[in-house]
Amino acid sequence: MRGIGRINALPDELILKIFLHLDSKMSWDACSLVCKRWLMLQRLGRHTIRVGASASPHGLINLLARRFVNVRNVFIDESLSVSPPVQSGRRQRADQSPLSALRLHCLNEEDSGLDSYCLSDSSLSAIGDGFIKLEKLSLIWCSSITSAGLQAIAEKCRFLKSLDLQGCYIGDAGLAAVGECCTLLEDLNLRFCEGLTDTGMVQLTFGCGKTLKSLGIASCPKITDVSLEAVGSHCKYLEALSLDSNNIQNKGLVAIAKGCRLLKDLKLQCVNLMDEALQAVGIFCSSLELLALYSFQRFTDKSLIAIGKGCKRLKNLTLSYCYFLSEKGLESVAAGCPELMHLEVNGCHNIEACGVISIGKSCNRLSELALVCCPKIDDNALSEIGRGCKYLQALHLEDCSIIGDNAISGIARGCRNLKKLHIHQCYEVGNEGIIAVGQNCKFLTDLSLRFCDRVGDEALISIGEGCSLQHLNVSGCHLIGDAGITAIARGCPQLSYLDVSFLELGDIAMAELSEGCPLLTYIVLSDCHQITDVGLSYLARKCTLLETCHMVYCHGITEAGVATIITSCLKMKKVLVEKWKVSQRTKRRAGSIISYPCIDL
Structure with missing residues (x-):
């Protein structure tokens, strides 16, 4: 570029505003390569950094703090793999990422042994010193930090939210x-903080009780109702609470319900709670919008009846393995919560069809419905959903043994805005229902029919003619062959995800996919015995955006086919294949992206 480009005549503030409209880290990094001025501005405008496990976390934190002085959000996750140090005089591996190189560059000579790979209290102190504008801090599985490090952060980062x-x-x-x-x-998220007791929680609520809006506690065995009583007394503005504990009794949740009247989101997995606790939620938490109840074995329909009477704003309800609920509780929610938009019922074996029928009649704003392991839900219930819930956009059915084609046809005719349909292991669903979906649901983009073994080519032909899918999973639908996949390839050019495992497909289907679906990024071909290296070559030639390919137990694919797809698809990130099909040359070239099944086949 000769002279000064026009954009460089702009003031720094305006260029920074332009940078803020960039939608990805890649775009930010590209701008930093234009010139030194843009590099400096890019560093000033960077507000978020994410760090995995590092060979020298203290040195890495200091380096980042010097370069990015305006960072407000720091995310450190030590569950991500650590980069091993390299020995002097040895070349960096070709597959080593730039971030790994940066971490290794920060490795100090005195850093040796396992402790140097973990974030320490001194590293936390460095975060406090370096990122003075810090507002959001995430420390995931940082096992070496203690109260001393957290105290240093607290004293230095007074703007932490x-x-x-x-x-x-x-x-x-x-x-x-x-x-x-x-x-x-x-x-505040305190999941798996096993060292905490009620003493710390009570003291926390004294200080920031007036500002705390969201709290998560899980697997903290020493936290009891005493902590929840303190939260109820001091955290009047709490809006979201997630609890997973075997030590919480009715007393603690009742205190929350009485004291936190603005509560909107409540997620509970507390096996000792009974009706008294949830009845208090129904009485006092009239602003509740989301309620998720997991593995409850000691409360009954009385709880949901109270929720239906008191929580008129409820929009999202999840009931998972609540064994003593029946359709009466669901009928009460339907009658009292007309704004319900999301409903998930999972493993509640006593809920019968009339409960779902009441949802269809009363909750006409329902946009997402999931029914999993509900053996008593029948076609009549789904047909009522089709008649009453015109705005339904997502339906998930799994292991619902008596739901068949009549139910799916009713949904298809009534819910024409459907975008996502997942039907798994519903063995009574066949071609008739899926053909109706293809004829009526023109906005469908995500279809999954795993192990629906009565669905065949006729169904996929209808889908290919009527819908423009982006995601398709027909794993285990053994009646589907080349004709069905060909119809999808010709009718769904936007397809990016495809799972055809366990199907008797041949190379013809692969050729059609390569011609019709150039945007394909993820494909699962495992247990497709008739696909050969020729079929893989078709994919490699045209589907150049492929990032993931699973091809375990494909008898017709050899090491030549594996090498072809790896060398041709330059964006490939993961290939799952048997170890014996990978040549030494392929392993040297792309060993980092190749994965193997747990059991050699």
């Missing part, structure tokens, strides 16, 4: 320091 400590073994003193210093804290 969100803190995620999942899997960190911090103690009460650290949590108390957060409550004392971070008086703007709104979001």
Whole structure:
């Protein structure tokens, strides 16, 4: 570029505003390569950094803090793999990522041994010193940090609004320091923080109770109802609560319900809670919009009746393995919560068809319905959903043994805005229902029919003629062959995901896919015995955007076919194949993207 480009005549503030409209890290990185000025501005405009496990976390944190001074969001996840140090004089591997190279560059000579691979209290102190504008901090499975490090963060990062400590073994003193210093804290996640007790939680609520809006507690065995009573007393503005504990009794949740009247989201997996607790939620939490109940064995329809009477704004309800619920509870929710938009019923074996029928009659705003392991839900129930829920966009059915074609046809005719349809292991569903979907649901983009073994080519021909799919899974539908997949290839040019495992497909289908679906990025061909290297060559030639390919137990595919698809698809990130089909040359070229099944086939 000769002279000064026109865009470089703009002031820094305006260029930064332009940068803020970039929608990906790749775009930011590309801008930083234009010139030194843009590199500097890109660093000033970077507000978020994400870091995995590092060979030298302390050095990496210091380096990032020097380069990106305006960072407000820091995410550190030590569950991600660590980059091993390289020995001096040895070339960097060709498959090593730039971030790995950066981490290795930060490796200090004195860093040796396992401890140097874990974020320490001194690293937390460096975060506090380097990112003075920090608002959101996420520390996932950082097992070496203690209360001392958390206290350092709390004292230095007074503007902190969100803190995620999942899997960190911090103690009460650290949590108390957060409550004392971070008086703007709104979001706190304490999943798997096994070192905490009620003492730390109570002290936290004294300090930031007025600002806390979201709280998550799971697998913290020393936290009891005492903590929840403190939350109920001091956190009047709490809007979201997630609890997973065997130690919580009715007393704690009742205190939450009485004290946190603005509660909107409530997720519970507490086996000792009974009707008294959920009845209190129904009485006092009139603003509740989301309720998720998992593995409840001690409450009955009385709880849902109270929810239906008191929570008129409820929009999202999940009931998972709540064994003592019947259709009466669901009927109460349908009658009292007309704004319900999402309903998931999973493993509630006593809920019969009339409960779902009542949802269809009363909740005409329903947009998403999931029924999993519901053996008593029949065609009449789904037909009522089709008649009453015109705005339904997503339907998930799994292991519902008596639902058949009449139900799917009723949904197709009534719910013409359907975009996502997943039907898994519903053995009474066949061609008739899916043909109706193809004829009526023109907006469908996501179809999954796993192990629906009565669905054949006629159904897919209808889908190919009527819908423009982006996602298709017909794994285990053994009646589907080349004709059905050919219809999809010719009618769905936007297809990006395809799972045809366990089908008797041949190379003809692969040739059609290569011609008709150039946007394909993810394909599963496992157990397709008739596909050969020729079929793979068709895919490799035209589907150049492929990133993932599973081809385990495909008898016709050899090491030559594996090599072809790996060398031709330059964007490939994962190939799953038997180890004996990978040549040494292919392994040297692309060993980092090749995965093998757990059991050699």
